[in-house]
Amino acid sequence: MSSTTTKTRLGNGLTVILKEMHHAPVATFMVWYRVGSRNELPGHTGVSHWVEHMMFKGTPQIPGDLMERMISREGGHWNAFTWLDYTAYYETMPSNRIDIALRLEADRMVNTIMTPDEVESERTVILSERSMYENQPRFLLDEELTAAAFRVHPYHHEVIGDVVDLQTMTRDMLFEHYRRHYVPANAIAVVVGDFDTSQILSQITELFGSIPAGEETTIVRREEPAQLGERRVVVNGPGDTAYLTFAYHVPGATHPDYPALSLLNAALAGGSSLGMFSGGGSNRSSRLYKALVNTEFAAGVGGSLTPTIDPFLYTLSAVVRSGRTLPEVESALEAELDRLATEPITQVELAKALKRARAQFIMAGESISGQAQLLGAAEATTGDYRWFESVLERLNEVTLDDIERVGRRYLQRRNRTTGWYEPTIDNEGGGRPA
């Protein structure tokens, strides 16, 4: 299934990544802008995500409802997502109609209107999206935890933004963000699927090549200072269930320690061996599952390592089992982490993590849209799509000593923010709606 991937840079700086896959008559087109919540300062939080919403409102040539029809009436699926480091748009289409997606993205890179009325209407939609998240205990805990872990770096705030900024954001702020960052020099176009490389490259050149280059988004210089001691956060809210999270500062995706951290996460928590977004499947043979769930301290446990540009967080999270307490689960988790010092990850655990990595890599290759996301995220995060394609080679070079070393280095208490979600209300009624 694998075929050659090519990377080209147009004269105006647009990076173009193309990968032919011919097993289904489908193609995915994505445009990635190297801007996300990482580039937002106080007063502007949530601007990247809000601009993403506004990109669906239309241009003089293609109004929003026509955009929607152009894609959907071909059977296509489209959407967008905003993350710490990037904002990305995609269309997955029957491959013989992928030209529609190309035209649409070229048009809205330059011509999005954003009327004041549209901005006001979207303000309540975005506040509603935030309220939807606020209804969930884990969002409330994650938001406070991340804010406590990052005092300086803009990873401090959630992608959705702070309510006060969402209430006061102006149309000009949104439009300024769009004009500044939605330019070829700051963008990556990715096409994966059933097409001919030279033909699609000439189509992309024709549609995007004449757009003025603009400038790359400037580097974020607000480096987070080293943490000097454990930080603790308690969030109170409704419910009967308590949640515990440990968050450790860890380096970004291109750091030499990242592959060893991926494998540590796989062995410890059953997380994705690839250290990417795709899940790792079940984790019931992992150390933490055995130590916390089999022993009836927690109802579930997981680890999450996310590839980012700047150093971010490695999190271990547990749902406290009914009848147990946060201190009990925290002690059990700490004890299991302490065990790494006396009983390091073994050859058998490493072999399992590597086999899982190979399986996850091959399975990820079945989905055309999945490939486009992995290649684009790699390029946007590390500046090189091959970071994804070469992941197995990097993992195979990791030794048991490397895993032990990164465990010692990063899983230290002084490098940790500990979060508790402590429920305040007992729901009566036996889980039946009143």
Add this chain to the structure above:
Amino acid sequence: MTVNSYPGPDTIRRHILSNGITVLVYENMSSATVSIEGVVRAGSVVEPADKAGLADFTADMLMRGTHKRTFDEIYETLEMAGAGVAFGSASHTLGFSSHSLAEDLDLALDVIVESLCRPVFPAEQMEKLRGQLITGLQMRANSTRSMAWLAFFEMAYPNHPFGRSSSGYLDTISAMTRQDIVGFYERYYGPRGMIIGIAGAIRADDALRKIESAFGGWRNDDQQVVPIAPEAPRPSGIVRRHVPMPDKHQVDIVMGLPGPRRSAVDYLDASLMNTILGVFGMMGRIGQNVREEQGLAYYASSRLAGGLGPGAWTASAGVALDKVDLAIESIRHEIRRIIDEPVSEQELADSQAFRVGSMPMSLETNGGIADIITDMELYGLGLDYLHRYGEMMNDITIERVQAAARNYLSADNINIAISGPVEAL
């Protein structure tokens, strides 16, 4: 993959084992993986009210220990190969699925067979699981969305199996005994009516031989038939129910009524009608009205469940407390409009093209193919279903869309469940 290269009578191998299992195999050498989907005819519709959650509990116990392996050994085996096997209960069926590299198919099949045919339901594992299920029910009780759905089903399906939560309740899960689970397993689990769909990098002959050798000897002479859920009454008037959750930030709304079975002659008409109403583009007409034009909600859409029983047609949305009535009225307006006014030719053509054109995306992975061919068998759609699908969809007329809306929807006789920071009614 043109229409003619979709899985069909010439490319799907269908074979019935002597014990009644129907096997469907589709060779796809483009990726070195194999996906399996399957159904056993054991579902939650047969649970008595005081045993709500029994089918689900039983399904969750299957991989907790077998004659051959303990819970730990099962997951060690699977995770060592990066393979996944899962069982899950639905209203009429127990479903299972697996995804693995082709080189690990034997291992995945082995785990499926021992879990399904030779589970031992260890008592200590049952207690471990019970605590997890109870924690899950407590999490559900704190989720506005889950509670709106739960309240909706209870009001839309009174005295009907669909009106009970298939995950159960704190009292029913707390009281469940091992004998309940063993009894449910012995009565309903068996090869009769079972379907296995398999797609991936394996020759059909080899796949059939492996399935035959794995499942061919399974018997349960006492296997009872799970009856199909009966019709459900339509509401009269607007029936409204509130689930107050005072410290929440916004309200989830679920509204609707019992809908057509997958076997209804006008099911595709109803399904296409629902595409226009709440799916096409950004959540159809409902999304256009509630989100795009009024900015009331982040999500507002509708869905048609289908299935062997009278699954529901529902519209759902998440809105601020002071916008609840406006959102409900806007959705009722769109229901009324699709009943009273013919859809435009353009809308019909757009939604037909969307439904037909999106099929290749569903068939992109082995998991997607295994899923669809298993459903084709479960619902008796025929091996040529995918070849006929485009024509059937394009034959639907404006009149048929309107007839389906009149047949299945109502703006004035409808159940409305609301959860969040609302007052009790």
